[in-house]
Amino acid sequence: MPIRSDVAGLALARGRVEHVALLTDEGELTFGGLRDRIDARRLELGATRRLVMIEGANALEPVVTYLAALEAGHPVLFVDGDPQRSAHRDALVQRFDPDVIASAGDEADAGAAGGAWRLDERRLGTRHTLHPELAMLASTSGSTGSPKLVRLSHENLLSNAVAIGDYLNLGTADRAITTLPLHYCYGLSVVNSHLVSGGSLRLTERSVVDGEFWNEFAEAGATSFAGVPYTFEMLEAAGFAERELPTLRTITQAGGRLDPERTRRFARLGRERGFDFVVMYGQTEATARMAYLPPALAESAAGSIGVPIPGGRFRIDMPAGATTDAATDAQSDSEAVGELVYQGPNVMMGYAEEPADFAMGRTISELRTGDLARRRGDGMYEIVGRNNRFAKIFGLRIDLDRVERLFADEGLAVRAVSADEQLLLFVLADRFLHRVHARAGSLFGLPLHAVRVHAVAEFPRTSNGKPDNAALVRHAELLAHAASATNTGATDTGVVDATPDTIRSLFAELLGRPDASPDDSFAGLGGDSLSYVEVSLRLEQLLGALPRQWPTMSVRELAGLAAVQTSEPVSADAPDVSAAGAPVASSTARPAARSGRGRRRMPRLETPALLRSIAIVLVVGTHANLFTAPGGAHLLLAVAGYNLARFQLADVPGRGRVRGLLKSGAQVVVPAALWIGAVGLITGGYAATTALFVNNFTGGARWSDQWQFWFLEAIVWSMLALAAVFAVPQVDRLERRHPFAFALGVLALAVAARVLLLGGVGAEGTERYAIETVVWCIALGWVVARAATVWQRILVSALALASVPGFFGDPAREAIVVAGVLLLVWVPRIPVARMLVPVIGALAGASMFIYLTHWQVYPPLENEFPALATVLSLAVGVVVWKGYTFVVARGGAWFRRRRAAARRP
Template identity: 45%
Template sequence: MHVPLDTKTVSFASRLAVHGDRTAVITADGQLSYLALARQVAMAARRLGGQRRLVLLACTNSLDSLVIYLAALACGHPLLLVPAEHADSLIDAYEPDVIARGAGQLEIRRTISAHDLHPDLALLLSTSGSTGSPKLVRLSHENLQANAESIAEYLDIRASDRAPTTLPMHYCYGLSVVNSHLLRGAGLILTDRSVTDAGFWELFRTGRGTSLAGVPYTFDLLDRVGFADMSLPDLRYLTQAGGRLAPERVARYAAMGRRHGWEFFVMYGQTEATARMAYLPPDLAEAHPQAIGVPIPGGTFRLDPLPDRPGGDTGELVYAGPNVMLGYADGPADLALGRTVDELRTGDIARRATSGLYEIVGRSGRFIKIFGLRIDPRRVEDLLAQDGIAALCTGDDRELVVATTAAEARVRRLVARHCGLPARVVRVHRIAELPMLANGKPDYQSVGKLGSARPAPAPIDLCRLYAEILDHPGVTPEDSFVRLGGNSLSYVEMSIRLEQALGTLPADWHTRPIRELTRDLSGPAPRPDSRWRTLDTTVALRAIAIVLIVGSHIPVFMIKGGAHLLLAVAGYNFARFTLTSAARRLRTRHLGGGIARIAVPSMVWIALAVLVTADYAPANIVLLSSIVGERPGSADWHFWFIEAIVYIMLATLALLSAPGVDRAERSFPFAMPMLLMAAGLVTRYDLPNLAAHGKVPSALVVFWLFAIGWAAAKATTTPQRLLVTAAALATVPGFFGEPWREALIAAGLVLLIWVPTVPSLTSINRVAGVLASSSLYIYITHWQVFPRVDDVSRHLALVASLAVGIAFAAISARVERQLAAAGRRLARRWSTARQGRSPGGTGHALVTADAAVPPVASRSTE
């Protein structure tokens, strides 16, 4: 790649190709060599351009983000690295010239930078904590290179090493893993999976992982999944930073490593020092588990005396070294600054023990550290003041205590959102007047005493609720609905139960870890006597559609179009619950399970109907009537909808099983269904004139509706929603030649695209939930129910059809749970037998593990 001679770059990013054919990146989809990675970086560098500009990268643990990151460093563009969820606020604050988002999307806002960028400036990282402050750490090319070299030296990173990205790249600790391994030509196992996810360990083993990096919470998760009993033959060492790990746990992990043949490095760092300042040599960890260790190569410590502790071996820890930041940036004007600091005052009180090791014994500032997040209570006070709330804040490493005159629920929600903390660790106390000292200054000691004044309210046990509804053992706060195998059937009951427990749910609740559902809600939990609720639009449409279908078939009324609307809803739910960020194999397995849930009960019921009636042929049992042809005057057409949806989902399963298609869908999540919809219009309008050559399977005729629902779920911007709406309104009219029927479908599609929830009542939600979750089974059974009752009363026939379908749904769910339980028992027996053959086996804890990436660890900062 061409770089102007006067432009500074980072060596490990610009010299990737020197490592040749060594493996650089390993993902669930394959491997990438250093030469291949260098080519991708060079192409991205050309897209970024030759003019030095400020680039903001909304970062994820993906190959696209890694390539943009390295391209910016390699061609000298200062890079602002942020988590995707905080991108918008920092875009407003810093007005970047180029914005890079997921799937390699670049938004070129200017060809010439609007900023005066200092030649040494390489990287901007958010200061520790998540309070939305635009304060950034300015890092130089030398900072990044020097810290990577230092870390690689004391960890003895080798070209044969393979490190998984257990922490996010936008976090300095996670980024240091990337930098130090690329420096040495080692491999990165690129993943966003949690260590509680069985898929993580599968990738770790097949990728021959040699190390693991974690914050304290990561080690909680490792304990939970039985890490001590795992067989990891390639593991060389573990590293820990991002907050204090209890000394007894340090000693335990050090001893564990000694027994299993790997080393345990405890480390200390801050974003302001690029990443690392100290490490504890592994051979000293068992004897000195309370220590942070010694300075990293190239760095030095000194202890500045404290006014209240003159003399002695204790003082504020001050660090100096080539990895110390250039300084802070509070706004775009500061990007022109060069070095404004030469050393880092850590704010930690430390002592140097007789062993020569440094130990942290306290903090000089008011910062507190919870879940690895460094929180400034005064900043929290300022943020609340912007919302018109007077408050005083303090706390410790377990909780943030807030005294306020405002409503507790509102303050807790605001603080949790600003700080990125679980609501349960934000202790809010409403008092008549804020405590003040005699000199008029805040009385923080009195505020601190409130922390133990009364216990926090017991949190809702969402894990138990998930386990009950999804019939999944061992649910943890890190699990999410989609990771636990949730589907469109269980979604109905879960959404209604959660809405009753927590209030209005965020639109993406099904992809969020359980622990996040106790914070960042759009409203407070409802009062116990509150009747008003919201209802997910897909649930409402499914409930209404199935009543219209059965009622029109009896007929109680003639309002047609419900089945075709359900096809679009099926596409929408397919996109929500199957097309997640999970690996291709898990996505296809999930889709295969969804197909089985539709096909198996349908085939069982139709087989029974064939035995007791003359209405159907054997082809109906195996869902082939639309392929082999329907008998004249028969009822073979009754199950056209079941056949269509099964064929469509089988086709998508075949498509997504192809690695290239899977990658294309992840890269172009909206364009893919729009392209498929366009392909579906070929058969919707029968452009090849297939009807002239025989019967056309209904799946080919209606596929475009499924694709519209898929596209509606992936439409995230107003222009995209407008495009899907236009496609729906242009293609539905004329399909039946019945304007009212087409109007019903079009109206349902518009709701699906634009309105995620509709206002409702508690009683309506209960009824809609039962109907929606049973809609498939009602459709299957109603053909055999209403003809036996409609002579007595058509309305009674409608009620009976709904009731029998609901009962069949309950029976099917019970059978499915029993089969799943039997499968788990067999898996445990198999695992136990396998452990008996291999003493170092993984253990049964991972057999059913299927959890989301732990956002607590993902957002941990130092």
């Protein structure tokens, strides 16, 4: 039966009419304009109090609907607007039967201009009895689908918003950018506290690792943003410390315990850059916040939750019933540990497990948090554990008992515990590992690396027959330590942290692409032969042996490699690694673990990386008179062609190939031109034509110092020519359809041109270094990369044996090139001593810089100290490489900051 609304609603938008309230991609909206939209939406919702479900999104329409519903007295139930969470929404609809569902249509995002935001009225009135104070219903556990909702009153929402504004000193000059979803109480509290304080919000759905997010931040002149612990992991991986954000005044953190050392790092950064880092503590049952750590204490008191918010108070209930009250007993034992109990006007009215509960008034007066805490000597409160079966993981409150029930409903016996911000699941057989790991991710909305699944012989119990969860936690810690020991260094055993998140972070770090997503690949992100060495070595550490096609595999696909690799157990008590990426107990499921196998196999490096390091040593050692083994530079050309096909000519969408070729060419030209030009100006040893990479066309037929960089000229001009060719769509499509045949055609043309220009097979003098007569080496490497079948590899091997001999007139030199090419064809990875891995990686990564600089290093030493000349040449090249990459990284960060500043209004 409909009930007329005689309840005074809650108005949160309290800024002056002329001040900006919301900013979106479409423009600004003042509080006056927001007021008009709220009034219009109130008319649409009607005067009868009804339960309004809103699909959350950081966009205009959901915010307007939320504010209008509150003002009209309609209780609000926020749900996740992600299409992938539709099953969860449907379950809530079925259980709690909302009267109105406000959602985005299928054709446009919520809040988009002309979008499909709509109010679906499921009935004209309401079938619920709604308590006059009921303002909002909030899920206690994020996306776990818990049937229990938190009943919040108008006083709860307002008091907490005002308290947050109070301790953050929010005012009209403050502008937050949205980083958390509206259906999450922390994200909603950012909206509430800023609007009630007269501040404003920049609404965006972008992630903090998206470069465009920071452009929006700068353009809006935002002063703050909020994050959960995972947010700050991503920020550090994306180089947040290098960003210049002159308008940033406050960063807030909640949603779980942040590592104390990371807290200190951000606090120190804030002290240096002029912003406050505010750590906060809360639960949905307390509307949002219960405590905060004053910014001045963020470093010295890192790890604590701070003090109660204005209007709130804590006490600690010890097991024996004694209490420590923060307000009345300041002299009590500061080390006493007990359950943290909170009192304040923001404590919920109670829970709702069914629609009938909507009519209830307040059923609790204080909140028993379920956290074990102590009051420290400095007056700060510190959480030391949990005394119930709830866990806070990545900002989501997970009911561990419900986790077990959900799996039981699917016929799976699972025990759930939590430690160190991870969900630990235990099963009774290996065959359930993959299923439980994958299902956990979809059920609970957690990153897969936050879920660990283990197999045990039986579930442990205490002496009185109760589940021994502490024993499971200890067992998980043992497995983690053993797996960590097994995977120290570059190994090709199993994977513990080879998840989409860790691989995405690796790409973001090493490729300078914080916008990398799980669907991106190394090649698609612009990876090239200059960056692949370090990336491949790091991936080898995570995944073990890599397939030949890894550069074109997406982050998800690379993480999936962990599902087909297992490690050797290190002892009877140490686990191996499951296909799900989780340690697997070996006590019963894997009897072989008792054999005591603990041998660590030699790491296996990709052949192109090893060949690059060997070839550059051959080049430098030969030039420095340490030995005589020419042929290394031409082998490097073949490896360059191989990598060019894998990276710049990978099957990436659109015009990515042309951009990749031009970018890679620039990465060679810029440092080489700077070095050659500087040396030429200082010593007069190089002409301008050499620094401009045109010596091939002007250098003449006699060898001179101007020919020293023929190798780099060949690579650069080949890339430019290919960029021009692949800019023709028809050519690009032809190569994609027939990659091996296309590469064969290119090799045939290159060899034919070589023979015609030389008038035969052999080359003499500078003919061995001219672009037109060495480009076949690059084409040969290209064909090797495209050989996918055994017969194709046999054909390529025959072509190598046919095309190389006779070119130099030196069988030993030709043998080096042929041997290297055959290794590329038939041996994708080569085992090497573990201690050599970092050396090989450095030499391979710095090979271009070693080649570039060694001409100035070895000559004074080559006659008397050839070994020293060789080692010093290699070392100088590595140092220059490291220095150049450091300067480029810093320069790129500076450029991005200047660009953002220039775009700021």
